[in-house]
Amino acid sequence: MGAGHSQYVLLVIDVQDRLIETISEYRSVVRNIQALIKAAQVLGIPILASEQEKLGETVPELKSLLLNIVPYRKLSFSCCRESDFMKKLCQMRNRTAIACGIETHICVLQTVLDLLKRRYRVQVVKDASSAHTVTDHETAIERMKNAGAIITSTEATVYELTERAGTEEFKKILEIVKERRSTSSQSKA
Secondary structure, eight states: OOGGGGGEEEEEEOOBTTTGGGSTTHHHHHHHHHHHHHHHHHHTOOEEEEEETTSOSBOHHHHTTOTTOOOEEESSSSGGGSHHHHHHHHHHTOOEEEEEEEOIIIIIHHHHHHHHHTTOEEEEEEEEEEOSSHHHHHHHHHHHHHHTOEEEOHHHHHHHHHOOSSSHHHHHHHHHHHHHHHHHHHHHO
């Protein structure tokens, strides 16, 4: 693991079964979040997940990867307004949050804005986040960017975290990327 990994935490926000099928490009979003989770696990980056009350559980495709991670249940749209979530995040001392999930213009946006107010560095993974409409998604991405968040993509994030080729970690990451690309091209056929 590179020296810089200890600064990161992956936030998987509200990717829940009662909402997912209404989300624009949801299959692609779930596939990209799967790649982010797998990469975080290879690189030893901690993961926090959340679930909005009454929207069901985290979708099975992600829940099966989040082995020992119990999602934080919340009523607030922002994860940061839940004391247990913030207590855990503060204990970690990781100052760069990688945010993904649904919906971009509600829970992701409010969490990111609150993290920025608390002086966290935030990277929003655009293709691992979505909303009911493309307009809501794009508007929220622009707003987070204007507030100081870095907007990035799944593959850019994975390779940035990996830092270099030729390592055992890189070989595992390359398999994750190949799997993501393969399932992506299959779903377009």
